[in-house]
Amino acid sequence: MDATSKPHNIPPAMGLYAEKNKIFQLMQNLMEALLVHQPSDPIDFMISHLKKDNNEVPSILIVGPPASGKTTISHWLCKHLGASYLCLRDLLYNNSLKKSKEALAYIAQKEKVPDELWVALLEERLNSEDCVNFGWVLDGFPKTRKQVLLLQSIGISPQHVVVLYAPDTVLMERNLGKLLDPLTQEVYHSTFDWPIDVTVQKRLVVPEGISEQSTTRKLLKSQRNIPGILQAYQENHKRINADQPCADVFAQALNYVQSRPRTNAPFVPRIILLGLPGSGKSLQAALLAQKYDMVNICFGDLLREKVAAYTAVGELIRPYLESGYPVIDSVVLRVLKERLSQHDCQTFGWVLHGFPRDVDQADLISHCHHEPNRTFFLNLPAEVAMQRICQRTTDPVTGERYHSIFKPPTEEEVHQRLCRNPKDSPEHVELKIDFYNRQVADLEDYYEDAIFINADQDPYTVFEYIESCLVNPLPVKNTYPI
Structure with a gap:
């Protein structure tokens, strides 16, 4: 995330391979080991070091x-x-x-x-x-x-x-209250950790020193x-x-x-934001794009752009948008692959929201070599999502957006002319929430390294957490539960 080193111009396939196999970290560890140990035969030393596989x-x-x-x-x-x-x-x-x-x-x-x-x-x-x-x-x-x-x-x-x-x-x-079991060498404390076993209690002694x-x-x-x-x-x-x-x-x-130190390895962010309608995906994507110059891709807007431009693929999409049915995955993949392969996405990275909607679509992204390196689930209670969406309105004259709770208009004239998008009706929002809830468990399983964030808080607090997960390497996960 070092903006001074951009553009990186790293092909997607190379970036995916390097990140998956930790190539840059591997080279850094090798150099550190060489400088510390200064072996007489660097080649054999590096081979032996790599065989340990313990970085x-x-x-x-x-x-x-x-x-x-x-x-x-x-x-x-x-x-x-x-x-x-x-x-x-x-x-x-x-x-x-x-x-x-x-x-x-x-x-x-x-x-x-x-x-x-x-x-x-x-x-x-x-x-x-x-x-x-x-x-x-x-x-x-x-x-x-x-x-x-x-x-x-x-x-x-x-x-x-x-x-x-x-x-x-x-x-x-703490130190003066220590007691020792001479049989097991187990250390207890007269106040904080008194043994339950009476036999053990009787044989406790004060340690030497x-x-x-x-x-x-x-x-x-x-x-x-x-x-x-x-x-x-x-x-x-x-x-x-x-x-x-x-x-x-x-x-x-x-x-x-479990945290890892920052590295100088080039990092091109490829981010997916998932969450209920109203969880703040669009706002977080806009904040990320503004600060880090990555490409903000709203999948719904991308489809509408194709239709508005009267392209061949746009004519395929038009009937689906007019009827309200989801666009078939083959057309979706064609549009998305074309956009993610463009120079700005490869150079500066991208943040995608509104896609994928299910595991099949998530699999499509991976198979076209545009797998994300950060996936965030913005978790939000359904009732909060309903409140955020169903009570928002727009002034048709100025285009200003309002909310009956968080941002009500100050002028009565403005209040009288406010309009609500039909897609923000409670019935329509409930359908979207129901669809997301049916798919989210499978998506969480698919993205094993996903990061979960409570979206029911100040949006800039959410942004700071997302940002910290970009500028710092993700914590090391282990398989040894307590």
């Missing part, structure tokens, strides 16, 4: 002060995304890692494990098959800027960094280190307030990690 798998850091909920959010994200959970404790006791014994030796001597050793352990773990194929969520690391720089030096760069924060008083209360003085020291250390970590991840971090219900924190974190 879309999650790579997430969860950082924050003690008791901010890092472990809980990390586990929930892993369960939802199907990723591997990583933390320093698991690295330490993972016998499959070659350097785990070396790290345990430091622990046995009550010495601090060097940062370089932690990073080496992490690098070895990230090369495991599960992390490569399904992604990973790292809990509570890095803790300092030095650790961040060590990670970057070996090419470990997460796509998303979630930073949890909360007031110190809240964190203190949990005291007011120790917690204060850890919080101060975290406050000193967090700014340095954020400085290293300025472009890909999100701060989330952890002083709210855990489900809300998780929802915000999940929404963020």
